[in-house]
Amino acid sequence: MNKPGIYIHIPFCKEKCPYCDFYSISCQKQNIIEEFIYSLGKEIFFYQNLGKNKIFDTIYIGGGSPDILNEKQIFTIVKNLYSTFKFSSDTEFTIELNPQNITREKIMFLKDIGVNRISLGVQSLDEKDLKFLCRHHSVLSGQKAIEIIRSLDMALNIDLIYALPYQTKKMWLKILNDAVICEPQHISAYQLTIKDNTPFGIMKMEKSFKESSEKKQAELFFLTSDFLEEKGFIHYEVSNFAINEKYFCRHNMKYWQRIFYLGLGPSAHSFFNEERWSNYSDVEKYCSLCKTNILPMEKKEKLTKQQTNLEKIYLGFRTKMGISEKDLYIDNTEKIVEQLENQGFINIINHQIIPTKKGFLFSGGLPFYFI
Amino acid sequence: MENIRNFSIIAHIDHGKSTLADRIIQHSGIIPEREFRNQILDNMDIERERGITIKSQTINLPYKAKDGKEYLLNLIDTPGHVDFHYEVSRALASCEGVLLVIDASQGVEAQTIANLFVAMEENLKIIPVINKIDLPTADIDKVKQQIEKELDLNPNDAILCSAKEGIGIENILEAIVNQIPPPRGNIDKPLTGLVFDARYDIFRGTVVSCRIFDGKIKPGDSIIFMSTNSKFIVEEVGIFRLNKVSVRELSVGSVGYIIAGIKDVNEVKIGDTITLFNNPVSLSLAGFRESKPVVFSSIYPVSSEDYESLKDALAKYKLNDAAFVYQKDSSVALGLGFRCGFLGLLHLEVVQERLEKEFNQSIIMTIPTVQYRFTISDGQTLTIDNPLYYPDPSKIKKCEEPYVNMTIYTPEKYFGAIMKMCIDKRGINSKFNYIRQGQMEIHFEIPLSEVIFDFHDKLKSLTQGYGSFDYEFSEYRESDVVKLDILINGDKIDALSMIIYKENAYKRARGVCEKLKETIPRQQIRIDIQAAIGSKIISRSTISPFRKDVIAKCYGGDITRKRKLLEKQKEGKKKMKVVGSAIIPQNAFIAVLKIENE
Numbered sequence: 001m002n003k004p005g006i007y008i009h010i011p012f013c014k015e016k017c018p019y020c021d022f023y024s025i026s027c028q029k030q031n032i033i034e035e036f037i038y039s040l041g042k043e044i045f046f047y048q049n050l051g052k053n054k055i056f057d058t059i060y061i062g063g064g065s066p067d068i069l070n071e072k073q074i075f076t077i078v079k080n081l082y083s084t085f086k087f088s089s090d091t092e093f094t095i096e097l098n099p100q101n102i103t104r105e106k107i108m109f110l111k112d113i114g115v116n117r118i119s120l121g122v123q124s125l126d127e128k129d130l131k132f133l134c135r136h137h138s139v140l141s142g143q144k145a146i147e148i149i150r151s152l153d154m155a156l157n158i159d160l161i162y163a164l165p166y167q168t169k170k171m172w173l174k175i176l177n178d179a180v181i182c183e184p185q186h187i188s189a190y191q192l193t194i195k196d197n198t199p200f201g202i203m204k205m206e207k208s209f210k211e212s213s214e215k216k217q218a219e220l221f222f223l224t225s226d227f228l229e230e231k232g233f234i235h236y237e238v239s240n241f242a243i244n245e246k247y248f249c250r251h252n253m254k255y256w257q258r259i260f261y262l263g264l265g266p267s268a269h270s271f272f273n274e275e276r277w278s279n280y281s282d283v284e285k286y287c288s289l290c291k292t293n294i295l296p297m298e299k300k301e302k303l304t305k306q307q308t309n310l311e312k313i314y315l316g317f318r319t320k321m322g323i324s325e326k327d328l329y330i331d332n333t334e335k336i337v338e339q340l341e342n343q344g345f346i347n348i349i350n351h352q353i354i355p356t357k358k359g360f361l362f363s364g365g366l367p368f369y370f371i
Numbered sequence: 372m373e374n375i376r377n378f379s380i381i382a383h384i385d386h387g388k389s390t391l392a393d394r395i396i397q398h399s400g401i402i403p404e405r406e407f408r409n410q411i412l413d414n415m416d417i418e419r420e421r422g423i424t425i426k427s428q429t430i431n432l433p434y435k436a437k438d439g440k441e442y443l444l445n446l447i448d449t450p451g452h453v454d455f456h457y458e459v460s461r462a463l464a465s466c467e468g469v470l471l472v473i474d475a476s477q478g479v480e481a482q483t484i485a486n487l488f489v490a491m492e493e494n495l496k497i498i499p500v501i502n503k504i505d506l507p508t509a510d511i512d513k514v515k516q517q518i519e520k521e522l523d524l525n526p527n528d529a530i531l532c533s534a535k536e537g538i539g540i541e542n543i544l545e546a547i548v549n550q551i552p553p554p555r556g557n558i559d560k561p562l563t564g565l566v567f568d569a570r571y572d573i574f575r576g577t578v579v580s581c582r583i584f585d586g587k588i589k590p591g592d593s594i595i596f597m598s599t600n601s602k603f604i605v606e607e608v609g610i611f612r613l614n615k616v617s618v619r620e621l622s623v624g625s626v627g628y629i630i631a632g633i634k635d636v637n638e639v640k641i642g643d644t645i646t647l648f649n650n651p652v653s654l655s656l657a658g659f660r661e662s663k664p665v666v667f668s669s670i671y672p673v674s675s676e677d678y679e680s681l682k683d684a685l686a687k688y689k690l691n692d693a694a695f696v697y698q699k700d701s702s703v704a705l706g707l708g709f710r711c712g713f714l715g716l717l718h719l720e721v722v723q724e725r726l727e728k729e730f731n732q733s734i735i736m737t738i739p740t741v742q743y744r745f746t747i748s749d750g751q752t753l754t755i756d757n758p759l760y761y762p763d764p765s766k767i768k769k770c771e772e773p774y775v776n777m778t779i780y781t782p783e784k785y786f787g788a789i790m791k792m793c794i795d796k797r798g799i800n801s802k803f804n805y806i807r808q809g810q811m812e813i814h815f816e817i818p819l820s821e822v823i824f825d826f827h828d829k830l831k832s833l834t835q836g837y838g839s840f841d842y843e844f845s846e847y848r849e850s851d852v853v854k855l856d857i858l859i860n861g862d863k864i865d866a867l868s869m870i871i872y873k874e875n876a877y878k879r880a881r882g883v884c885e886k887l888k889e890t891i892p893r894q895q896i897r898i899d900i901q902a903a904i905g906s907k908i909i910s911r912s913t914i915s916p917f918r919k920d921v922i923a924k925c926y927g928g929d930i931t932r933k934r935k936l937l938e939k940q941k942e943g944k945k946k947m948k949v950v951g952s953a954i955i956p957q958n959a960f961i962a963v964l965k966i967e968n969e
């Protein structure tokens with residue numbers, strides 16, 4: 001059976017990046033962070049019953065910026081996890097880090113407490129891009145961080161953002177190439193998407209920011225996929241590439257394949273037994289609830305059969321595993337399936353609908369045909 | 372029974388029937404003055420909005436005549452518009468006489484004659500009433516001449532009246548009691564009642580309007596409807612005042628309503644005969660002639676989930692509008708629906724509006740069409756009112772379409788514009804004359820298909836609302852028509868097919884292609900829109916596909932956000948139709964159906 005995973009959300013960043021709409025606050029006040037660590041400990045404890053008779057096989061500490069935490073704080077979290085839940089011996093344990101302040105010692109410490117995969121927020125290997133994205137690290141610090149992680153034999157993912165407004169195919173190709181040279185086992189390449197209520201979003205509304213064209217974005221998407229495939233990567237999810245199946249991000253796969261996971265920390269999402277719930281996106285509220293022994297849960301819903309069907313469809317369009325034909329629940333889809341296959345959006349292999357590269361590019365819209 | 376008088380008020384449209392009814396009702400004193408409003412019997416919203424009567428309406432009134440006796444009058448106000456002529460014929464089946472109202476300034480018109488004929492066929496006593504004598508343009512002598520020459524009635528019998536000013540009302544009431552005979556029939560014979568109208572009430576079931584020809588009926592009686600042979604126990608009987616008033620019994624000669632717990636509307640047929648279960652009559656009454664629709668269109672629910680609800684609404688609606696006919700229909704593009712027949716364009720609009728407002732239905736109607744007549748190579752004649760059944764073009768030897776005699780009333784300054792429209796719409800043999808200073812009447816012959824398209828809107832806009840029109844069927848004439856199909860990515864959208872005059876086809880094809888391009892959103896796949904006659908494409912447009920979708924990250928396992936979005940889209944999809952792989956919003960269909968023939 002597929003084992004569940006655990007996600008921990010660290011809701012702090014040094015400064016908010018202008019494109020980011022994840023929940024985090026820019027805060028480095030130790031007392032608040034300490035209070036959060038303490039509250040998180042309580043939340044972990046709340047779920048000890050849920051964890052009974054279960055063996056987890058992934059931990060993912062993300063955010064926000066987990067590197068805001070010091071070693072002691074990380075240790076406390078991990079200790080709480082280990083003492084409350086059971087984990088399989090091959091647990092995939094990922095932590096998200098930014099390139100700045102990465103030292104050999106820090107990585108060794110993480111390795112010692114069980115972390116075996118680092119997701120590095122490199123975002124770009126071009127100084128101009130980093131400035132544009134208001135990132136507080138340099139290309140060099142990125143490369144150094146990669147070197148340290150690789151030398152300590154940790155699995156490495158690097159996050160890259162592309163389709164910046166001025167970016168040309170050539171510029172992006174160079175970044176991709178430089179990234180591949182560093183030999184990460186995994187690359188997540190996201191297009192810069194402009195969300196409302198972010199500084200970029202507001203600039204876009206005021207027309208002082210222009211996204212690159214649909215055409216350009218599509219071209220860069222195919223370029224990315226073609227290039228990385230040529231270099232031996234498997235394009236296994238819309239934005240994710242790995243050198244082989246062993247390095248698919250086991251934790252993220254749980255999201256796409258509807259395997260159970262427990263999310264802890266503000267704004268974290270959980271999924272168990274066809275129930276989804278999420279926590280308040282508010283550190284203060286989160287802490288005060290946990291401290292008074294109340295679950296910091298904001299919403300919880302039991303999925304209806306219909307909702308389950310719907311999820312299978314749209315999650316299926318995101319990965320190479322695709323959707324089983326028997327999961328198509330509306331009538332008369334034969335003709336649509338046939339047309340989409342003819343037009344190169346999908347392939348049908350053993351009654352499984354597998355999105356093509358082009359299909360990935362349209363993974364947002366294709367589900368509409370099947371709901 | 373000797374003191375009952377059943378009569379209808381009939382006339383051409385706008386000659387003042389409902390206003391005359393108002394005065395007679397006021398005279399009876401049954402409604403307090405402060406509760407009174409003009410055209411009080413026109414109680415449907417759509418009647419009040421448009422200022423015309425659409426449904427016949429019965430009201431029971433007491434009258435103390437000069438002979439000192441108390442009479443009970445059943446007055447039926449009828450519509451004057453030709454589209455509701457059927458309402459008149461049903462009303463007259465319950466009457467012994469009519470007031471034939473003639474506008475003193477307009478004189479005898481088409482529906483004056485048409486309605487008179489129905490009254491004569493029913494052997495009813497006819498009392499001519501010359502109304503609106505208060506108007507400065509009233510020409511009583513001319514109208515009297517017309518009564519003699521055109522109607523073959525005695526002009527000396529005509530009563531002068533101004534319904535508006537309340538002049539001549541007493542005379543009319545006296546004529547009603549003195550000239551119209553009391554109902555005949557025998558109270559001791561088995562019950563014979565004619566169902567002439569019905570209405571569905573959610574609490575009481577079907578409320579049947581009925582004229583008793585023999586016998587009597589009271590609560591507790593077991594009755595049967597002779598055509599459906601279904602049996603019910605009478606719960607309540609009553610008469611129509613402004614509202615229903617229950618009475619102990621309805622006996623021979625009277626007009627009233629019956630409630631008998633009839634939940635299934637299909638048990639009641641307008642024109643059916645009611646009799647007693649234990650003591651039935653052997654022969655049922657003649658009933659009504661079937662109405663003959665001239666305009667046809669299909670009705671679909673906006674959301675296919677609402678099909679059953681629409682079906683139910685139509686059955687209930689039909690009870691209250693016997694002229695409306697419908698049968699099941701289905702379309703690849705729009706799913707299950709109904710093919711409907713109407714007596715004219717106004718009738719179609721009324722049905723549409725009442726279904727929407729009174730029955731809360733969201734519906735799509737396809738392009739109205741007339742009945743074409745095709746002679747095919749083996750000599751057979753086919754009558755086609757649905758593009759779906761258009762015959763094989765290679766076998767068509769001759770096609771004919773219905774023409775009407777059109778009359779337009781307009782201030783003279785719009786004459787030029789109207790003549791131009793008349794020519795654009797294939798009008799021929801035009802004639803015109805002045806009906807009074809500055810006011811013209813234009814006559815021409817025109818295909819009905821041009822009238823049902825956008826004639827009304829166009830005339831109103833050309834004449835700033837002052838023009839009005841009236842038409843009657845004349846004959847079928849040879850014509851050159853084609854079937855125009857609309858295809859999306861190669862799939863024929865049957866609901867958009869139309870039979871159209873060949874020369875109009877190109878313009879319309881272009882219009883439809885453009886409209887669809889405007890209203891169908893861009894999608895993942897390319898959308899080719901084509902308009903074709905047979906296999907020949909005569910117009911096309913293309914909607915280019917998206918190049919990509921927004922690629923959202925489902926970060927931290929937040930699946931819900933995207934799911935909520937899809938749930939919303941799914942909700943929206945109910946208002947869309949999937950044709951092949953193209954998704955077409957309903958409003959695209961609606962937009963096309965509304966295109967003007969520019």
Ligand SMILES: Nc1nc2c(ncn2[C@@H]2O[C@H](COP(=O)(O)OP(=O)(O)OP(=O)(O)O)[C@@H](O)[C@H]2O)c(=O)[nH]1
Pocket residue numbers: 382383384385386387388389390391410422423424425449450451452502503504505506532533534535536
């Ligand atoms: N001057 C004048 N106007 C009248 C008279 N009777 C009716 N009218 C007007 O004529 C118009 C039509 O009157 P209605 O009573 O609605 O006519 P109708 O025959 O019931 O019309 P339909 O039901 O649509 O066929 C209204 O504007 C009335 O006010 C009258 O005696 N004198």
Ligand code: SF4
Pocket residue numbers: 012013014015016017020021022024063064065
């Ligand atoms: S560091 Fe990451 S989580 Fe924090 S603001 Fe930047 S992108 Fe968002």
Ligand SMILES: [Mg+2]
Pocket residue numbers: 388389390413423424448449450451
């Ligand atoms: Mg009227």
